[in-house]
Amino acid sequence: MDSKLTADRLPHRRHRLAIALSAGLLLSAGAMTGCSEDRATNAEKTPLGQQASPGGAYATIEDGEVIARINGSPLYRENLEVVKENLGAEVPEERLVSRMVELRLLADRAREEGLDRDPQTQARIQNAIDNQLANAYLVNYMTEMEVSEADVEAAYDKEMEALGKETQYRAMHILVEDEQTARDLIAQLDDGADFGELAQEHSKDTGSGEAGGDLGWFSLDQMVEPFADAVGALEPGQRADEPVETRFGWHIVQLEETRPMPKPTLEQMRPELEDRARRDAINGMIAELRDSANVEILTSDVRSMVERDDDADTQTDSQASNQADNASGESAEAPAAEAGDESDMGSLPAEPLKAMP
Structure with missing residues (x-):
């Protein structure tokens, strides 16, 4: 998903080993x-x-x-x-x-x-x-x-049980500067204009705009709250009647479909x-x-x-x-973590001579 919508507060699904010294x-x-x-x-x-x-x-x-x-x-x-x-x-x-x-x-x-x-x-x-x-x-x-291995499998089963209760959403949006422009585009959509074409022509979010407004699959906690609230209130195939304001601008939001959160493999x-x-x-x-x-x-x-x-x-x-x-975990479509990424000792304090030269 290539979009400005992703919130800075997105919970990091892979916890680095932190040692408090x-x-x-x-x-x-x-x-x-x-x-x-x-x-x-x-x-x-x-x-x-x-x-x-x-x-x-x-x-x-x-x-x-x-x-x-x-x-x-x-x-x-x-x-x-x-x-x-x-x-x-x-x-x-x-x-x-x-x-x-x-x-x-x-x-x-x-x-x-x-x-x-x-x-x-x-x-x-x-x-x-x-x-x-x-x-x-x-x-x-x-x-x-x-x-x-028994501890790893038990922890995995617990994670999967939590994931089974979560939902992913696939939505489209058009991001514009002001409310009036958003309302004008909603009026055009009501008259039968194509959502994808309007997104390609008008959306400030060029990443999704080039894809016709498609944001791909995401969980609601990956999005800023006003946008997430609007998506969560829609039924698949439904478009919001009112534009949604976030810190990025004004959004026209349409929910395409939902699915249970895909489960990553044990590996x-x-x-x-x-x-x-x-x-x-x-x-x-x-x-x-x-x-x-x-x-x-x-x-x-x-x-x-x-x-x-x-x-x-x-x-x-x-x-x-x-x-x-x-935690909703990462999509099964996401690549596995790079080897060694999660188990390094980078959080340990450095030697006093670290920057000597």
Whole structure:
């Protein structure tokens, strides 16, 4: 269906795997403001501060291959490979190594000036550590996770039961700028003019206009509400007596036919169903971690924020459940999802060095 009518609010039928890791957002926090002597002293009292020192050694990578030493500190091939992987682009290795050397020198200078003891800097470092470890755990968790065929088939049967209650519509329309033009065309149709010819000649929606106004098959929730309401009120073969106004203009609407929502095959829906199972498993695992953890919120303002977030999560879960129950799916005529489209880990936060070059 090639038409401007498709609403921006169209529910996306294929849910991408979303992993809520707020630590990922913290990696892009604003630049650090100055570092006073008092702040550095306070930082030393924190657990991270007690472990740090101005000239602190870099972590050793077990069994890592040292490819360079910078003022005595090792640079490993693993450092280089991780950055190459994160960049996702072809960058000459010599340039990359040169930039990593510069990065290390700048980090050393920051230590010399005591910036590693600044509370905000230490917080960013701790967030980065938590973020990377959480990512590593989730990647490993998903790698080891197996979605059973029985679970996929059960989820598919539930989807098909919901689809059986939905209807698709095939309609024609002519879109014009103003109400008077629409009424003039309706008068011509009442006098026996051909709908398709008028659509080809007058419709602003050139996509459907070239097809004689034919919009193809759609579900009502794919269309803006005034238009969807008008289509839903018609019987097959009936044309609306009044023009319909939407944000696109004025429409002359005619319903051609209806049919039950076509059911996609199990293989077409498999990527979505498997990802949904993984998402549910991850959410369940995280919920278990929270339930078994001893979490103390020590300040009232943070406690209220956590409570608001929990309420928002509950509402989001409820809305997602309702959307899944009411989802109409994609037409059996639609192509299956591209391999890997639904199961990538693109939603995981990126490495801090993502944009280094």
